[in-house]
Amino acid sequence: MGYVLEKEGMNQVLSNLSENYLIYAPKLYVGGGRLSDTDCVRYGEVNRIDEIVFDRKSEFSFKEVLTPITQTLFYYTEDTVKEADGPKKGAVIFLRSCDLHAVKRLDDMYLSNGPVDSYYERIREKVKFVLMGCSSAYDNCFCVDMGTNISENYDMSIDCSDNNYRVDCKSVEFKSLLKANAIREEEVSPAYVKETSTHVHIPENLSAEVATSSIWREYDSRCIGCGRCNFVCPTCTCFTMQDLFYTDNGKVGERRRVWASCMVDGYTEVAGGGCYRQKYGDRMRFKVLHKVLDYKERNGYHMCVGCGRCDDICPEYISFSTCINKLESAMEEVSSNES
Structure with a gap:
């Protein structure tokens, strides 16, 4: 009722x-x-x-209610560590x-x-x-x-x-x-959307081989690596760690985790000076395939929920839904290259 x-x-x-x-x-x-x-x-x-x-x-x-943009994990002194309340x-x-x-x-x-x-x-x-x-x-x-x-x-x-x-x-x-x-x-039933003006089609034969397609090179110049698409996305979960040292005592401080983005510079830097996915197109490829390919292979459903906020926020007018719809032709390209 x-x-x-x-x-x-x-x-x-x-x-x-x-x-x-x-x-x-x-x-x-x-x-x-x-x-x-x-x-x-x-x-x-x-x-x-x-x-x-x-x-x-x-x-x-x-x-940001469930995963705060900046979240203190614990405080530390020279002798003790206290978990944040x-x-x-x-x-x-x-x-x-x-x-x-x-x-x-x-x-x-x-x-x-x-x-x-x-x-x-x-x-x-x-x-x-x-x-x-x-x-x-x-x-x-x-x-x-x-x-x-x-x-x-x-x-x-x-x-x-x-x-x-x-x-x-x-x-x-x-x-x-x-x-x-x-x-x-x-009796009450919540209203729900029955039709959208934007449509996407994810190919049934989509596979990791699509990573070799040339479509990703388009985004090398279009994307500017600002990460806005990640920050507005309700399913992006990446974060980085920061240690904050208090000025009064350099041995006292706190550890925080802070939102991070796979699209921004520095995200893939590793010890020894290595840096992966330096091209923006490679970062776009990683994000897209995570949302509509490998996550589904592990969990049985897509990571993307179709809210469209990434399309709304992009300053370069890059459309995630359009990119998804290019995957079919990208798979055709990959298949023709292999034959």
């Missing part, structure tokens, strides 16, 4: 939830855009339902279906890809997810083709219509709170 709430009721729900949770959702940052005098929608802490932006796609993903409160995250599918990819990488990452785990186990229904696709979305337009793995879902909020609830913890503030109960 679902619930219909007015704005006042939803605000009361959020107020009660804020006692135990920090609430994160897409919100408008006036003047916070990439260009002068422009706004942007990105994730931030909210207290009221009218702060949440329902009718625009967030330019950045939710992942975990979050005192849980988190409630409002996100769309593609991003909810991205959570599964993050869980794979941090919880199942080798030893469990305890820093991720202690945040993740305190998080509840609210699915924001999508009645239509946004620019550059291709979630339908990636199979991420529908999700059932939510604690609550919410759709905004006619100044009311229609909520489906799967969390026992939240049901009594919603019922107490609802104007009525009725």
Whole structure:
């Protein structure tokens, strides 16, 4: 059974939830855009339902809640090491279906890809997810083709219509709170995208041999290696380590992990001066094939969830979806070269 709430009721729900949770959702940052005098929608802490932006796609993903851009792992002195404290409160995250599918990819990488990452785990186990229904696709979305337009793995879902909020609830913890503030109960199913204007086709015969195709050379000159595509992507998980030494005592400090990008200079530098994938096209090849080839070979589904943020953010107008659609001709090229 679902619930219909007015704005006042939803605000009361959020107020009660804020006692135990920090609430994160897409919100408008006036003047916070990439260009002068422009706004942007990105994730931030909210207290009221009218702060949440329902009718625009967030330019950045939710992942900085689960994997902070900069995260202190531990503090050290000359004699001791102390692990950084975990979050005192849980988190409630409002996100769309593609991003909810991205959570599964993050869980794979941090919880199942080798030893469990305890820093991720202690945040993740305190998080509840609210699915924001999508009645239509946004620019550059291709979630339908990636199979991420529908999700059932939510604690609550919410759709905004006619100044009311229609909520489906799967969390026992939240049901009594919603019922107490609802104007009525009725069956609710979250809206989902049925068609997108952007389409992708991943070849059935796609293999690692496509790495030898000439298509990657196009990006040697087009890409500038800024890494924006990685930073907005909800499934990119790479980070680097930084040691911070305090000025008062050079033997005291903290170790942090910080987001990193396979597209930027220095990412593949190794001891002895070696540096791999120096050409931008080689970095593009690595990223693309990780998203739609080798990850699926290991996990059974693609890493890319079709949110389209990489296409939205690229200053050089490089389209990831277009690159995916070039893979079929790239495989034909490779096959003809071998024959």
